Amino acid sequence: xxxxxFESHKPRDAVLLFDQMPQRNTVSFNSMISGYVKNGMVxxxxxxxxxxxxxxxxxxxxxxxxxxxEGMVDEAERLFWAMPHKxxxxxxVMIGGLLKESRFEDAKxxxxxxxxKDVVAVTNMISGYCQVGRLDxxxxxxxxxxxxxxxxxxxxxxxxxxxxxVDVARKLFEVMPGRNEVSWTAMLMGYTQSxxxxxxxxLFEAMPMKWVVAxxxxxxxxxxxxxxxxxxxxFEGMKERDEGTWNAMIxxxxxxxxxxxxxxxxxxxxxxxxxxxxxxxxxxLSVCASLASLDHGxxxxxxxxxxxxxxxxxxxxVLITMYVKCGDLVRAKRIFNRFPFxxxxxxxxxxxGYSQHGLGEDAxxxxxxxxxxGIQPDEVTFIGVLSACSYSxxxxxxxxxxxxxxxxxxxxxxxEHYACMVDLLGRAGRVDExxxxxxxxxxxxxxxxxxxxxxxxxxxxxxxxxxxxxxxxAKLEPKNAGPYVLLSHMYASRGRWRDVEVLRKKIxxxxxxxxxxxxxxxVEKKVHMFTGGDSKGHHPxxxxxxxxxxxxxxxxxxxxxxxxGSFVLHDVDEEEKTHSLGYHSEKLAVAYGLLKVPxxxxxxxxxxxxxxxxxxxxxxxxxxxxxxxxxxxxANRFHHFKDGHCSCKDFW
DNA sequence: CTTAGTACTC
Numbered sequence: 001x002x003x004x005x006f007e008s009h010k011p012r013d014a015v016l017l018f019d020q021m022p023q024r025n026t027v028s029f030n031s032m033i034s035g036y037v038k039n040g041m042v043x044x045x046x047x048x049x050x051x052x053x054x055x056x057x058x059x060x061x062x063x064x065x066x067x068x069x070e071g072m073v074d075e076a077e078r079l080f081w082a083m084p085h086k087x088x089x090x091x092x093v094m095i096g097g098l099l100k101e102s103r104f105e106d107a108k109x110x111x112x113x114x115x116x117k118d119v120v121a122v123t124n125m126i127s128g129y130c131q132v133g134r135l136d137x138x139x140x141x142x143x144x145x146x147x148x149x150x151x152x153x154x155x156x157x158x159x160x161x162x163x164x165x166v167d168v169a170r171k172l173f174e175v176m177p178g179r180n181e182v183s184w185t186a187m188l189m190g191y192t193q194s195x196x197x198x199x200x201x202x203l204f205e206a207m208p209m210k211w212v213v214a215x216x217x218x219x220x221x222x223x224x225x226x227x228x229x230x231x232x233x234x235f236e237g238m239k240e241r242d243e244g245t246w247n248a249m250i251x252x253x254x255x256x257x258x259x260x261x262x263x264x265x266x267x268x269x270x271x272x273x274x275x276x277x278x279x280x281x282x283x284x285l286s287v288c289a290s291l292a293s294l295d296h297g298x299x300x301x302x303x304x305x306x307x308x309x310x311x312x313x314x315x316x317x318v319l320i321t322m323y324v325k326c327g328d329l330v331r332a333k334r335i336f337n338r339f340p341f342x343x344x345x346x347x348x349x350x351x352x353g354y355s356q357h358g359l360g361e362d363a364x365x366x367x368x369x370x371x372x373x374g375i376q377p378d379e380v381t382f383i384g385v386l387s388a389c390s391y392s393x394x395x396x397x398x399x400x401x402x403x404x405x406x407x408x409x410x411x412x413x414x415x416e417h418y419a420c421m422v423d424l425l426g427r428a429g430r431v432d433e434x435x436x437x438x439x440x441x442x443x444x445x446x447x448x449x450x451x452x453x454x455x456x457x458x459x460x461x462x463x464x465x466x467x468x469x470x471x472x473x474a475k476l477e478p479k480n481a482g483p484y485v486l487l488s489h490m491y492a493s494r495g496r497w498r499d500v501e502v503l504r505k506k507i508x509x510x511x512x513x514x515x516x517x518x519x520x521x522x523v524e525k526k527v528h529m530f531t532g533g534d535s536k537g538h539h540p541x542x543x544x545x546x547x548x549x550x551x552x553x554x555x556x557x558x559x560x561x562x563x564x565g566s567f568v569l570h571d572v573d574e575e576e577k578t579h580s581l582g583y584h585s586e587k588l589a590v591a592y593g594l595l596k597v598p599x600x601x602x603x604x605x606x607x608x609x610x611x612x613x614x615x616x617x618x619x620x621x622x623x624x625x626x627x628x629x630x631x632x633x634x635a636n637r638f639h640h641f642k643d644g645h646c647s648c649k650d651f652w
Numbered sequence: 653c654t655t656a657g658t659a660c661t662c
Contacts, residue, residue: 320662384662
């Protein structure tokens with residue numbers, strides 16, 4: 001009965017019962033010990049162990065196992081050697097503990113000392129050999145064994161599978177006398193982990209039952225490798241799902257750009273009574289961050305507070321990032337302040353957060369706090385610090401930090417840091433110096449570095465250098481249309497339509513991918529997506545949006561706003577250009593926000609690409625004439641529009 | 653007592 005209470009994780013009931021027992025023998029004491037151990041309470045187990053009148057092998061072994069479970073292997077060893085009589089089980093438990101700590105040599109020594117070995121003991125050792133990749137020795141033991149069970153066979157199969165020898169694994173798998181779900185799954189994972197997806201799926205189809213772990217593996221592997229549909233089908237076809245199943249599917253959706261579906265799954269999972277757990281929180285918070293879905297984010301946060309992960313640094317950093325990405329720096333900071341002990345990552349989350357919002361000063365203040373609280377900055381910290389300087393035009397300070405990171409903090413600048421510095425110079429208009437830095441870099445510049453230079457060229461109209469940078473990027477990322485589009489904008493603003501035309505032909509000839517611009521806004525817990533361009537739009541409320549845009553257009557023209565045609569690719573007449581601009585996705589989303597977001601609340605709009613220049617100036621004016629605060633997150637950073645100004649000071 | 657998984661935060 002005591003054991004039963006422990007089994008159902010009711011240690012308190014078990015103790016009560018134990019205390020009431022009129023007569024206790026060694027066996028009853030032992031069930032107390034093993035019960036405590038099963039519930040992770042070693043200290044309590046030890047107390048019982050110390051007071052019991054007589055101890056047998058089982059008492060000792062349970063104690064040893066308890067210490068191993070809690071990672072206190074040294075204590076376990078001490079007890080093991082103090083043990084008066086050891087049986088096969090005690091030896092095996094101890095060896096298992098050493099193997100768990102990757103102390104293979106010690107484990108082997110014990111194994112050789114063992115007076116009697118049974119199937120389990122040898123299987124245990126085989127598994128040890130496999131873990132360290134010594135397959136031939138494992139096989140030797142395996143071949144010499146007088147008896148083998150399913151465990152032994154499966155251990156050997158999985159040993160080969162994990163070490164990349166999938167075909168040998170398969171041969172063994174074929175001849176083994178009986179297979180259970182673990183054997184099948186081990187074989188399956190051999191295929192998935194070596195990327196042999198076709199064979200993996202064939203094996204999966206051939207399985208007599210679709211076991212949960214195997215399904216989870218298929219969902220994760222196929223989903224992440226891009227076959228989201230197949231993952232979905234397996235997921236939907238499952239009769240039983242565990243936490244891992246939900247997490248796998250949510251992660252796949254999050255990673256593969258099905259954020260809304262991920263949110264839906266999260267809701268569905270709760271409805272079906274599955275407990276929220278660590279990985280599901282991480283995934284869902286990432287979803288909220290990439291959608292910038294503040295409403296959902298807040299809801300998840302509320303759930304988090306009621307969970308056991310509330311105090312976890314890891315989760316808190318994700319939470320901070322979520323609020324940053326949703327444009328709510330106040331909440332991000334509040335959580336940040338709540339943790340007296342912060343790790344580098346948490347400091348970094350806050351620094352990069354401020355930096356992405358263009359709040360250079362605040363980023364640097366946090367950085368100084370970090371240093372004075374004794375935390376060593378790392379390479380990520382300096383990406384945040386340098387880009388903070390860049391966004392706020394602090395060239396001198398930027399260089400100071402760049403030097404200091406090498407000398408004072410012993411962080412070698414990587415390519416990302418050079419990219420920041422190129423950006424810093426470029427933004428400040430010192431484009432030629434930026435180019436010099438690119439040439440002086442100790443490593444080969446990548447597309448990001450060239451991209452930073454290109455951005456500078458655009459802002460300061462350096463056509464020659466821009467052409468050069470675009471050529472470089474084209475070599476490194478032949479499929480990326482972004483730089484071409486940017487260059488053609490530059491040509492267009494100079495009225496060089498012939499060059500625009502040539503460039504467009506080039507784009508078509510190289511079959512480069514142009515990412516369609518998408519903007520979205522969250523209204524009443526629903527995310528509304530808008531695709532731009534001259535399409536009609538698919539939003540059900542399109543008519544009132546169009547009306548709003550027309551109204552805005554009128555007001556803007558009255559205030560003297562003149563659409564900047566240079567941001568449209570085509571050489572069309574003025575009127576059509578304006579029209580096409582009017583329907584850029586960010587404007588649609590802003591218009592919708594004006595219609596739906598209550599007065600006094602900031603309008604938060606997200607865009608997957610960089611905000612277009614015309615939209616940027618238009619939104620500045622919209623913010624002014626409507627008196628609303630508009631926060632736009634584009635692919636690079638945040639823009640806070642208020643009273644006709646933007647926090648980026650027109651550099652982005 | 654031994655075999656398959658689970659956690660990508662700046």
